[in-house]
Amino acid sequence: LAKTTQPISMDSYEGQEVNITCSHNNIATNDYITWYQQFPSQGPRFIIQGYKTKVTNEVASLFIPADRKSSTLSLPRVSLSDTAVYYCLVGEPFPNTGNQFYFGTGTSLTVIP
Amino acid sequence: DVKVTQSSRYLVKRTGEKVFLECVQDMDHENMFWYRQDPGLGLRLIYFSYDVKMKEKGDIPEGYSVSREKKERFSLILESASTNQTSMYLCASSLYFIAGPFRETQYFGPGTRLLVL
Numbered sequence: 520l521a522k523t524t525q526p527i528s529m530d531s532y533e534g535q536e537v538n539i540t541c542s543h544n545n546i547a548t549n550d551y552i553t554w555y556q557q558f559p560s561q562g563p564r565f566i567i568q569g570y571k572t573k574v575t576n577e578v579a580s581l582f583i584p585a586d587r588k589s590s591t592l593s594l595p596r597v598s599l600s601d602t603a604v605y606y607c608l609v610g611e612p613f614p615n616t617g618n619q620f621y622f623g624t625g626t627s628l629t630v631i632p
Numbered sequence: 633d634v635k636v637t638q639s640s641r642y643l644v645k646r647t648g649e650k651v652f653l654e655c656v657q658d659m660d661h662e663n664m665f666w667y668r669q670d671p672g673l674g675l676r677l678i679y680f681s682y683d684v685k686m687k688e689k690g691d692i693p694e695g696y697s698v699s700r701e702k703k704e705r706f707s708l709i710l711e712s713a714s715t716n717q718t719s720m721y722l723c724a725s726s727l728y729f730i731a732g733p734f735r736e737t738q739y740f741g742p743g744t745r746l747l748v749l
């Protein structure tokens with residue numbers, strides 16, 4: 520089962536690049552890796568998704584090594600508004616296949632002025 | 633924009649009460665999910681539904697049931713609330729399950745914070 524492990528918390532100064540790593544040693548062949556961001560008093564929202572190598576969008580980059588046992592979310596030049604909890608999700612709950620689906624416990628990122 | 637709404641932001645109930653949490657989405661999504669979120673445990677899937685009247689258990693279904701009579705509405709039911717069900721409950725929806733590249737984004741509601749006394 521693809522359980523995930525993330526650091527509990529991280530601090531960063533404004534303007535720095537932040538890298539948050541998620542470990543998922545038992546990831547299955549068909550599993551995708553998705554990252555979500557959650558602000559206080561809100562539900563999580565999608566940031567980025569990938570299967571292998573590197574994916575980049577206007578918000579972040581996602582690096583996935585060849586063995587896919589980990590993934591790293593990279594936030595370029597963070598600002599105070601990036602202070603949030605970041606969740607790594609591996610797999611998806613397909614019907615009739617059992618639950619092969621794990622959200623990490625989340626990494627609380629605090630951006631310092 | 634996809635909108636997922638939950639019937640209450642805060643709810644206080646007594647032990648033994650039957651509790652209904654309602655979730656509505658306005659984008660004609662096939663899939664709907666219920667999670668609970670607890671400090672240090674992240675998000676844990678309770679139940680999900682991939683079609684009207686269809687449901688499947690997630691990680692922690694014990695003590696909960698669900699109902700999906702209409703496509704846009706997914707209800708979580710606590711048959712007899714207990715103090716260990718005090719938590720933040722999050723509803724989400726996504727378009728459909730696909731076997732090919734990419735997975736559909738889940739869209740979350742704002743959450744219902746439930747306190748069981």
